[in-house]
Amino acid sequence: MLDLLANxxxxxxxxxxxxxxxxxAANDRVVLEVDDAGNGVPPEFRxxxxxxxxxxxxxxxxxxxxxxxxxxxxxxxxQQMGGRIWVAEKDxxxxxxxxxxxxxxxxxxxxxxRAGG
Numbered sequence: 001m002l003d004l005l006a007n008x009x010x011x012x013x014x015x016x017x018x019x020x021x022x023x024x025a026a027n028d029r030v031v032l033e034v035d036d037a038g039n040g041v042p043p044e045f046r047x048x049x050x051x052x053x054x055x056x057x058x059x060x061x062x063x064x065x066x067x068x069x070x071x072x073x074x075x076x077x078x079q080q081m082g083g084r085i086w087v088a089e090k091d092x093x094x095x096x097x098x099x100x101x102x103x104x105x106x107x108x109x110x111x112x113x114r115a116g117g
Contacts, residue, residue: 003070004034011038030103037094046087
């Protein structure tokens with residue numbers, strides 16, 4: 001998530017919002033979405049950006065920092081965790097990156113010493 005937020009910050013115009021939202025998905029899964037108002041990711045690059053060392057042409061010509069390894073590493077890590085990452089369609093300017101992971105419910109039970117438990 002830090003890599004996605006850093007990329008959104010790098011590519012979005014100053015003063016625009018970067019939004020992180022979550023939503024439930026099917027089969028005990030959760031989807032996290034990072035939205036920005038930058039240049040977006042054209043459809044022809046939506047899979048290529050996850051290849052090692054690939055950088056968007058505008059990032060290269062603008063001499064933006066980065067090695068082209070962040071998204072490739074994020075995809076690999078998510079796959080190892082049983083998750084996935086992709087670029088979704090979006091109305092309006094910018095990009096929407098989605099991460100899907102297995103949702104884990106953690107419950108905490110506190111014993112009340114006054115109840116004798």
